[in-house]
Amino acid sequence: MVRITRLISWVIIGIILVSLPNVSSWARNVPQLPPTTPQQQQPTQLKQPVVPSATARGLNDPQELEAFTDSIFNEEMPKSHIPGAVISVVKDGKLFFAKGYGYANAEKKIPVVADQTLFRVASLSKLFTATAAMQLYEQGRLDLGADVNQYLTTFQLQNPYPESVRVAQLMTHTDGTTKRRIGLAARTAAQMQPLGKYLANYMPPVVRQPGRVYDYSSHSTTLLGYLVERVSGIPFTQYITDNILQPLKMRQSTFLQPPPPDLAENLAVGYQYRNGKLQAVPYLYFNIAPAAAMSATATDMAHFMIAHLMNGRYENSQILKAETVQLMHQQHFTHHPKLPGTGYGFRERLENNMRMTGHLGSLRGYSSSLTLMRDRNIGIFIATNSINGVHGKFLSRFLDHYFPVTQQPEPLPSLKLSQKQLNHFTGTYRDLEYPRHTFVKLTAPFEHMNIFKNDDGTLQIRTPSFFFRGDAPSFRLLPVEPLLFKRTEDDAFTAFGEDSNGQIAFAFNPLWPKIGAYERIPWYETIGVQLAIAGFCVFVFFSASLMWLVRPLIDFLKGKPFLDRQKFNPAWMIAGLISTLNLVFLIGLPLSLWLIGAWKLVYGVPAVVVALFCLPLVTTPLTIVLALLTVLAWRNKNWSLGVRSHYSLVTFAASIFIPFVMYWNLLGFQF
Incomplete structure (x- = not known):
């Protein structure tokens, strides 16, 4: 038994020695999960008040729009390493302009063609799922105010709150569920799971009181798609095809994964720019199809935009009643009257004194946006085969060019707050859109921002620069109401909310x-x-491992006797073993994810990572033994004061390590 223990100890030591040289390089290349939601954003661009253009009289000339669009895409595509892009613009119920740019396949030099090239539109899929749900609402088959669990038979949504989760809240993302990133895709079509089976096993729980705050989650829409399937009695993909795509003559679009052969040959290849070159990314087969699976051409997406702008009608097909379309685009939730809110599926964007509705989409290798200006009967769709922020830049410049602000609204009077009052707002804030219930909670720090107070009675928003590529956004906030601030750089507002x-x-x-x-x-x-x-735990664990496991084992192999073997042997072996195992876990987990590719967690947790999660389960009960040995050491005084102090320090580090791993969902198999 002693020999086996020694062998295991040497194997662990070897892992540490191999891992240590890679820690610094991993720190410079923090692995990030691939975006599977439309939250890939660019900070609001800071800009001076717009001067009206003498030549821009609204959107009237397709050729002028083409020249305007060419200038932006020709500038941004090389700068942002975008291989291919496409745009379609509709106006007054007709296709106004559509054009492709760059390559659908960079290796084969296949160009993007607006009415032929399919792009994966990611979370724009949610707009189709919401449209399907509203069709069933029209028919009286889906009650928007009903408890979601009323429609679920094989599983129930885990909700610890007395308030029920309503169907409508799935479309406004106020259902209170959290985000999930592990296991949401498969490597092949054969490995994809049916909606009901997947959601029964992986639907995130409700972690916030329903209806209180907006917390975006792709699984909310996936559950909505499952309700469409359950209520209609038709598989979700087939329902979308029969009731939306075919009536809208979207013949080059599909939710099937992969697309049918006649469409697959025109699917743009997704790319990421890495190590100075474009690299094709693998096709993701989503288990969350209602939230992210759609592929479409720009001209097909134009049909969908026309239907929503023309009160549900495209040519001779009516997919929704006029009142239902208006209901979808109404604001159903906002955190403050002066802030953008959300309708059913469609979210608001407020810019240039205009209210727009739409959505963004991004997944590994693709990004897209859809924007509707219902009061002007204009719709804009943009898609690219890489992740970037070109759609946001285009929209801002489009608005400034065609619909510039000619008259600024009357400024709100500022509110004078004391330094003490400003202290109530300062601190570190975290985006709600992070996985709370799995170990991917480790990505939450990338969603942090800090708010400081300035001497002039304003607040300052700053984000950690190493969390953002390029310049980290920073904004200055001027108080105008007790819980409302206006940004001094533009006309946007930030509001604050209080607890009970x-x-x-x-x-x-x-x-x-x-x-x-x-x-x-x-x-x-x-x-x-x-x-x-x-850092404290790593330092202490390393010292204990070196002193009470590595050095004695080296001495033993050299034939040297252990110092005070009878007194030290059981105690330091346990301390050294706990420290070594915890070190292997702390170093091995990020190292293995970096080597394997953290983005592959979308397929599930690799076996080596599962094995690493066994280590805290071993060291946690051993830490109780370690604490008892520490008490005995001080009571019996068998060791010197220095040895006892060091041993106590190890016990303290091992003890605080337990709540540390629990906080980050690292204790047990929380995935």
């Missing part, structure tokens, strides 16, 4: 031009404190 005790708990729309919420976190949850805890 009157303390500031949320910041709404601090960075992006669409609805969003950040929660204020206590000091011990900030990344600085968490990194300090991790």
Whole structure:
């Protein structure tokens, strides 16, 4: 038994020695999960008040629009390493302009063609799922105010709150569920799971009171798609084809994964720019099809935009009643009257004194946007075969060119707040859109921002620069109401929300031009404190492993006797083993994810990572033994004061390591 223990110990030591040289390089290349939601954003661009153009009289000339669009895409595509892009614009119920740019397949030099090239539109799929749900609502088969669990028979939505989750809240993302990133895709079509089976096993729980805040989740829409399937009695993909795609003559579009052979040959290849070159990414087979699976051409998407702009009608087909379309595009939730909110599926964007509705989409290798200006009967669809922010830049420049602000609204009077009052708003805030119930909670620090107070009575928003590519956004906030601030750089607002005790708990729309919420976190949850805890544990564990496991084993192999073997042997072996196993876990987990590719968690958790999660389960009960040995050491005084102090330090590090791994969902198999 002793020999086996020694062998295991040497294997663990070998893992540590191999891992250590890679830690610094991993720190410079933090692995990030692929976006599977439309939250890939660019900060709101800072801009001076717009001067009206003498030549821009609204959108009237397709050729002028083509020249305008050419200038933007020709500038942005090389700068952002975009291989291919497409745009379609509709106006007054007709296709106004459509054009492809660059390559659908960069290796084969296949150009993008607006009415032939399919792009994966990611979360724009949610708009089709919401449209399908509203069709069933029209027919009286789906009650928007009903409890979601009323329609579920094989599983139930886990909800600890007395308030039920309503069907409508799935479309406004106020159902209170959290985000999930593990296992949402398959490697092949054969490995995809049926909606009911997947959701029964992987639907995230409700973690917030339903109806209180906006918290975007692709699984909310996936559940809505499953309700469409359950209520209609038709497989979801078939329902969309029969009731939306065919009536709208969207013959080059599909939710099938992969697309049928006649469409698959025209599917744009997704790319990422890495190490100075474009690299094709593998096709993701989504288990969350209602939220992300659609592929479409720009001209087909024009048909969908026309239907929503023309009160449900495209040519001779009526997919929704006029009142239902209006209901979808009404604001059904907002955090503050002056902030953008959300309708059913469609989210608001407020810019240039205009209200627009639409959605964004991004997944590994693709990004897209759909924007409707219903009061002007204009729709814009943009898609690219890489992740980038060109759609946001185009829309801002489009609005400034064709619909410039000719008269600024009357400015709100500022509110004077004391430095003490400003203290109520300062602190670190975290985007609500992160996975709360799995170990991918480790990505949450990438969603942090800090709010400071300035001497002039304003607040300053800053984001950690190493969390953003390029310049980190920073905004100055001027108080205009007790819980409302105006950004001094533009005409956008940021609001704050209080908890039941009157303390500031949320910041709404601090960075992006669409609805969003950040929660204020206590000091011990900030990344600085968490990194300090991790660094302290690594330092102590390394010293214990070196002193009480590595050095004695080396001495033993050299034939040297252990110092005070009878007194030290059981105690230091346990301390050294706990420290070594915890070190292997702390180093091995990020190292293995980096080597394997963290984005592959979308397929599930690799076996080596599962094995690593066994280590805290071993060290946690051993830490109790370690604590008892520490008490005995001080009571019996068998060791010197220095040895006892070091041993106590190891016990302390092992003890705080337990709540540390619990906080990050690293204790047990939480995935």
